Amino acid sequence: MPPRWAKVARPRLIRREVRESLSPGALDLLLAHAEVVIEGDQALGRRNDGAPQVFATVMVTIDLPRCAERFREPADAETVLRVVELLRESASLRLRLVELARPRLAALAGVAPDTLEISLEPQLRADGVRLLIDGDAVGWPRAARRR
Secondary structure (H helix, E strand, C coil): CCCCCCCCCCCCCCCCCCCCCCCHHHHHHHHCCCCCEEEEECCCCCCCCCCEEEEEEEEHHHHHHHHHHHHCCCCCHHHHHHHHHHHHCCCCHHHHHHHHHHHHHHHHHCCCHHEEEECCCCCEEEEEEEEEEEEEEEEECCCCCCC
C-alpha cells in the first residue's frame, strides 16, 4: 500500500527563502580598490575571416582587507570564497573587464576604442583574503557597416 500524503489544512500564504547576491554597488566597490594589470603586445593575429586581432591578458587583484571598512562582512577567506562564487554568476563582471581592457587593446590595434569588438572570459579564484580575476582578451576592429 503506498504511503498516504498528509493533508495540509492551512497552507502557507508567504513562502520564505534565503538568497545571497552581490549588492548593486559591490562590483564598483571591489574594482575601485583593485590592482589592474593589462599586458599585451602589438603582435597582430588574424581571425578566420581575415580581420586583424590583438591580444592582451587582463589581471585584477582585489585585496579584501584594503576595502574592509566599506562593507559589513568580515574581510576573511570565507568571504572571498563567497564573493568568487557570486561573481561567477554576475552578468556584469565580463562587461566591466572588457571596458577595462578596451583602451589598451585599441591602442595596440591602432583603432578608436569604440570601434573594437572584444572577447574575454574571466577566470576567478580566491587566494586567502585576495580575489584574483584574470582572462585573455582578444580584440578586432568591427566590420564596416554596409548601406
